[in-house]
Amino acid sequence: MARRHLIIGGGTAGINAIRTIREEEGERSEITLVSAERPYSRMVLPYYLDRSIAESHVYTASARVLADWGVKTHVGRRAARLDTKANACTLDDGTTVEYDDCLIATGSSAVRAPVPGADGRAVHSFWTLDEARAVLGAIRPRSHVVLVGAGFIAFTILNSILSLGARLTIVEVAPRILPRMIDETGADLVARWLGDHGVSVRAGVTLARIADTKGLKRLVFASGPAITCDLVIMATGIKTNLEWLQGSGVTVNRGVVVDEHLRSSAPSVFAAGDVAEGRDLISGAAAVHAIEPTAQEHGRVAGANMAGRDVRYRGSVLINIVEVCHLDVASFGAWDDPKAEVASGVKADRPAYRKLLWRGDRLTGAIILGPSSDIWTTNDVGMLKGLVQSGVALGRFKAHLARNPFDIKPAFIASKTTGRLLDETILGRPAKAPGDTPVAV
């Protein structure tokens, strides 16, 4: 039994692992956390940016809470080297921490488009709390903000930028917006919606350089007119934080390769969250799902196994949702599977859109778009997730949904999906409430 656990990374995966170790263990173990930043939730930074929550609200485990949980901390330190033979991790200040088992949960970081001027003044990323502070400090009412990149991360802060009274232009190198989250039909509806809400979108343009001009920023493209603005936010992708694992002996592909216990190729090393290459529940293939729900589930499963339980993880479902000026946009599972059968429906005037993807009579992916004030949009979001997650056989409802892609609820209920889902838990037991983590004795 591991007596000394080392958690490397204080994000969602790491904090969930710590909580779960404390929930599951029979005997109190020693837990050490190494985290470059104070633990906070990246998910809620857009709400810090629009000033609807205070900075204190973003933290997931304060120093006090970590002390209550009996966690030794190295906050502000990064892991620099992992020696899986000696079971030791060296930090960037030279400190060495020995462990019986450890969790790699070092997440990912923002990357900027490799163009001249990308590191210049008034060019920001929006990924960490420090970066969020910098953006918040720089935006003024009536600022003209250019978002470079029209992916999920860009869209999470779109509402916040608008609510601060700024003017917004989005530029994207791909021919359309949200290329890795929704299909072309959905993207067209969202682009039109954005136009109706005063947001300029320029897709299919390649940024060549960012220059300074009279106190403003000037974005020059490979073709087409330049754009002048006050502030540039680069949301041009993320990369997994893996470099420090060179020479560790841990097998790395697109992420740290883990088995169904979230264990890496080194028996005493686990990995979770953005940095882990686990399994996709729908396809069964190896996948890096750099999303919050996967980090949470990975972290809990890894934590339970580190505490001595034998919990197998079936895999994660790719799920994403953003609200764009009161329009909900979500996708699930294998929404872009070219081999799937497809049924879809559009109500362009609302606008609303459903796309259902099938393998046999099982729903394997879906896209949903609709006004967030429509209750049925929110209800359908959940039920589509349930249908994809449970893989329930829809039988004759497949033909019904092909004709009526908006009529999700009767199909969900009559296919007895609820009964299929009720026994499902991630840890094989009821989840505990967030405040119920046992504290140190």
Add this chain to the structure above:
Amino acid sequence: MTSVLVIHPEKCTGCLRCELACSYVQTGAFQPAKSVIRVAPFEGHTSYAPYTCTQCAEGWCMTACPVGAITINAAGAKDVVDDRCVGCKLCTIACPYGTMFYDPDTRKAFKCNLCGGAPACAEACPTAAITYDDTPTADWLGDFAHERTARLLELR
């Protein structure tokens, strides 16, 4: 054991009193649009059944919440703590039953919290189609809906 809402769909007449009562207790106004129990019609509105949160063991909404804003209340229900909720909607996409709600006015998620142990829907139901009983949660509607969608599936 904690009590759960038991739905007896064959007793439901579709009167929507549960939605009125729910919205009144949850929001202080009679506005079925904000009810967290929803009466679903079947077979072209010839039969009805109320649908709401099962208070499932995993609590997908609760485990998904990035700020710990969903907790378990004294009645054993998963409950949204308003001043913690930031409105990120992760719970709405994590709940596989479609029983999380989002209020665009308050920018908060909301859901069935069993009214803290005295569910207004059960009290308001005139035919006892909704009862509050000390029993394990279950799929109350599956068989009922399965029978009552046969005609729907034959329609072209």
